[in-house]
């Protein structure tokens with residue numbers, strides 16, 4: 001077996017060749033592949049909001065799993081109390097919170113699990129699940145006034 | 152160490168996530184809730200290892216990575232080995248003055264599933280604990296080898312159905328008790344061990360911060376509800392975890408320096424373990440009359456364990 005591929009690093013060579021004609025063979029990918037999450041400096045990620053970061057094409061942030069969804073959460077700002085329950089428990093980093101405010105859902109990364117709806121404490125809930133194909137504005141217009149309490 | 156504020160959820164939410172979406176974990180998987188929380192409770196640079204398992208295969212699917220920190224994938228046994236190797240090298244280079252930024256705060260964290268932690272990586276974990284590296288090991292305990300189709304591990308509780316300990320006409324599922332990994336790690340003389348759960352986000356964040364701040368090898372077992380193998384609706388991950396902590400199937404506690412046990416969560420209403428078992432398909436068969444004795448056994452084990460934990464806390468041992 002020969003390992004002939006050159007190092008795949010920040011030059012994005014890996015992605016181009018995966019998508020283009022010249023796909024790398026399994027034995028051509030160098031062992032110990034290094035994928036850089038960012039273009040340029042990686043040091044300050046903890047201090048930068050997503051919109052301030054220079055994501056590289058290797059970062060899954062630039063990908064989407066929207067096609068996984070068959071149902072989707074819809075967010076109603078009018079009822080939300082910004083408690084951030086949905087933010088802390090979303091498994092897919094898909095609740096957009098900035099400066100202690102819930103802003104909405106990142107539909108590129110949300111898989112439609114429904115956890116956020118379950119942990120939302122308002123009545124009626126500020127998040128509800130709907131069919132993926134439904135229209136958000138129409139669902140917001142018909143938002144329930146008060147949900148029956150469980151139990 | 153730059154720990155972030157966990158005073159309340161609003162403050163906590165001002166952290167910038169370093170675990171990115173479009174990983175391929177199942178919808179509702181608790182692994183990512185736990186990983187996000189770990190990464191949000193510090194601003195320090197993180198060097199993280201993950202061995203083979205759901206977390207690793209789902210967060211580094213070529214050509215993508217979901218990690219905004221240094222992260223290494225290593226073989227099934229060796230999460231602790233890899234990250235403690237990095238830690239040893241970091242210390243050596245610091246001593247030799249060859250680090251680019253010797254003052255940058257760095258923390259070393261290893262993630263492992265229960266299959267790797269309790270079973271296959273057990274001796275390597277034990278070795279790393281004994282060598283005394285400055286790192287934190289976090290076990291994502293979903294009580295089975297989820298990534299390969301739900302085989303039983305030594306973390307699987309008695310009575311659970313798994314693909315290699317099946318429930319049927321002649322069997323009620325796994326016959327053996329779950330291994331007490333927390334006590335085993337405490338017996339290594341670790342300065343900080345704990346069992347934490349993502350539904351209790353604050354005690355989990357506090358425990359993570361304590362482990363990161365404590366010098367030496369720390370160990371945390373986290374309850375990671377697995378929608379696929381435990382068989383519940385993905386929306387119910389937090390609900391099922393609530394049932395786990397409120398039935399005391401998963402008590403939340405820490406042990407400092409091998410002694411001094413503190414209970415970190417006391418349910419106001421302790422619920423019957425039946426309510427927890429009944430919420431998951433993997434325990435469905437236990438509700439047949441002939442398996443009633445297994446539920447009784449599980450409840451009695453829980454009661455004894457809770458008594459033991461309370462006595463230890465009271466006696467500070």
Ligand SMILES: Cc1ncc(C[n+]2csc(CCOP(=O)(O)OP(=O)(O)O)c2C)c(N)n1
Pocket residue numbers: 203204205206226227228263264265266267268271291293295296297298299304
């Ligand atoms: C030495 C070795 N044995 C077996 C495997 C196959 N394998 C890959 S992932 C996995 C299960 C992982 O289970 P666990 O550690 O509990 O993590 P989970 O997927 O449940 O999060 C197994 C058995 C392997 N990769 N290496």
Ligand code: SF4
Pocket residue numbers: 072073089090091092093094095105109110111112113114115116117179
């Ligand atoms: S449905 Fe699931 S993935 Fe989507 S925003 Fe809610 S919690 Fe996150």
Ligand code: SF4
Pocket residue numbers: 079080081082083084085086087102116119120121122126127
């Ligand atoms: S859980 Fe509900 S109330 Fe709380 S921030 Fe999210 S949408 Fe708003």
Ligand code: SF4
Pocket residue numbers: 175176177179180181182205209293297298376377378379380
């Ligand atoms: S099988 Fe379980 S642990 Fe693995 S990704 Fe799915 S829910 Fe998570």
Ligand SMILES: [Mg+2]
Pocket residue numbers: 264265266291292293294295296297
């Ligand atoms: Mg597992």
